[in-house]
Amino acid sequence: MIARHLFSSLLILGTSLAFANPLPAKVNAMGESSRRNLLGLLVRQAGSQCPKVQRTFLQARLPNAAVWNVACNGKKADFILVLNDDESNTVRLAACAAHMELGVPPCFRKL
Numbered sequence: 001m002i003a004r005h006l007f008s009s010l011l012i013l014g015t016s017l018a019f020a021n022p023l024p025a026k027v028n029a030m031g032e033s034s035r036r037n038l039l040g041l042l043v044r045q046a047g048s049q050c051p052k053v054q055r056t057f058l059q060a061r062l063p064n065a066a067v068w069n070v071a072c073n074g075k076k077a078d079f080i081l082v083l084n085d086d087e088s089n090t091v092r093l094a095a096c097a098a099h100m101e102l103g104v105p106p107c108f109r110k111l
Contacts, residue, residue, distance in 0.1 A: 022085040022089070023084070023089035023091070024066035024083045027039070027066065027068065032056065037053070039053060039081060040053040042091050042093070043072065043093065046091075048095075049074060049077060050072035050074075051074070053070055054071045054073055055070070055071040055108075056068055056069070056070055056071075057107070057108045059080070059109070059111050060111035064085045064086065065082055065084045066082075067082050067083075068081045068082075069081075069096065076095065076097055078095070078096035078097070079094065080095075080096055080099070080102075081093055
């Protein structure tokens with residue numbers, strides 16, 4: 001239920017990433033530095049400010065998706081990224097501050 005609500009409430013990025021492996025598996029296998037670079041890029045592609053990622057956190061693995069939290073430097077600059085394991089590697093983004101509206105736990109806590 002939480003995951004379904006989370007998926008329906010997040011902004012969908014029109015980004016198609018060319019990865020041979022599903023995006024969630026690829027991100028999980030990355031080192032922290034590479035993961036920070038990629039997740040920061042995805043946040044910026046959505047039009048949000050994230051000049052530098054301070055921290056990443058795997059909040060949950062769901063069937064066909066992974067939920068990552070990203071802390072960027074700056075005020076109110078924490079984000080929820082849902083990386084879908086689908087053909088187009090769909091990415092959904094929301095501000096962590098919206099967690100109550102989305103009906104999910106706060107960022108940087110396991111689901």
